Amino acid sequence: MNLSVDRMVALCLLAFSVGYGVLAWNHPLLPFEARMPFKPNTLPLGLAVLGVVFSILTLVFESQDQVSEDGRGWRTFQWKTTAALVAFMIAYALLLRPLGYIGSTSLFLIASAILLGETRWMRLVPIAVVMSLATWYIVQEGLGIYLVPLPAFMGAL
Numbered sequence: 001m002n003l004s005v006d007r008m009v010a011l012c013l014l015a016f017s018v019g020y021g022v023l024a025w026n027h028p029l030l031p032f033e034a035r036m037p038f039k040p041n042t043l044p045l046g047l048a049v050l051g052v053v054f055s056i057l058t059l060v061f062e063s064q065d066q067v068s069e070d071g072r073g074w075r076t077f078q079w080k081t082t083a084a085l086v087a088f089m090i091a092y093a094l095l096l097r098p099l100g101y102i103g104s105t106s107l108f109l110i111a112s113a114i115l116l117g118e119t120r121w122m123r124l125v126p127i128a129v130v131m132s133l134a135t136w137y138i139v140q141e142g143l144g145i146y147l148v149p150l151p152a153f154m155g156a157l
Contacts, residue, residue, distance in 0.1 A: 010058035017051030024048055084115055100150040105132040 024044035033039050092108040099107065109128035118124050139145050 004062065006062045007059055010055040010062070013051055014055035014059070017048050017055060021045060021048030021052065081115060085112060088112055088115070097148065098151060101136050101147040102129075102132045102149050103151060105135070 021044075024041045027041040027044075029039060029041070088108060088111055092104055095104040095107070098104075106125075106128045109131065110124060113124050113128070136147055136149050139147055140149075
């Protein structure tokens with residue numbers, strides 16, 4: 001059996017999925033969780049099973065005839081853009097409390113879209129603000145999770 005990059009990744013995914021599944025299976029449940037139809041470990045168990053199934057399928061059915069284009073893709077990968085997006089994510093996390101959820105999320109969406117090449121400002125800014133407001137409202141009212149919507153100097157809603 002030829003050990004290609006795809007097979008090495010599939011073996012790593014298989015090992016990770018088996019370990020993840022064992023940890024999820026052995027996760028201690030609280031007494032009231034024992035009879036719940038959807039337990040805290042249900043989704044992790046499902047993900048572990050899917051990871052095992054797909055990694056085994058990759059190991060069995062991966063063709064040796066074709067050279068994967070993914071093996072050469074790292075040469076043309078946009079490392080600077082990725083690093084800038086990670087920096088934007090860190091800045092977003094740091095600005096979440098000082099600017100509030102709506103301001104920091106809008107700023108993050110606008111800056112990320114500009115970095116990725118968006119040039120239509122008249123669409124970008126309203127969409128970012130409306131989506132920030134909509135997600136804040138859904139999380140606040142629908143899920144009951146309090147998020148500070150505005151900066152501290154403007155007062156909370």
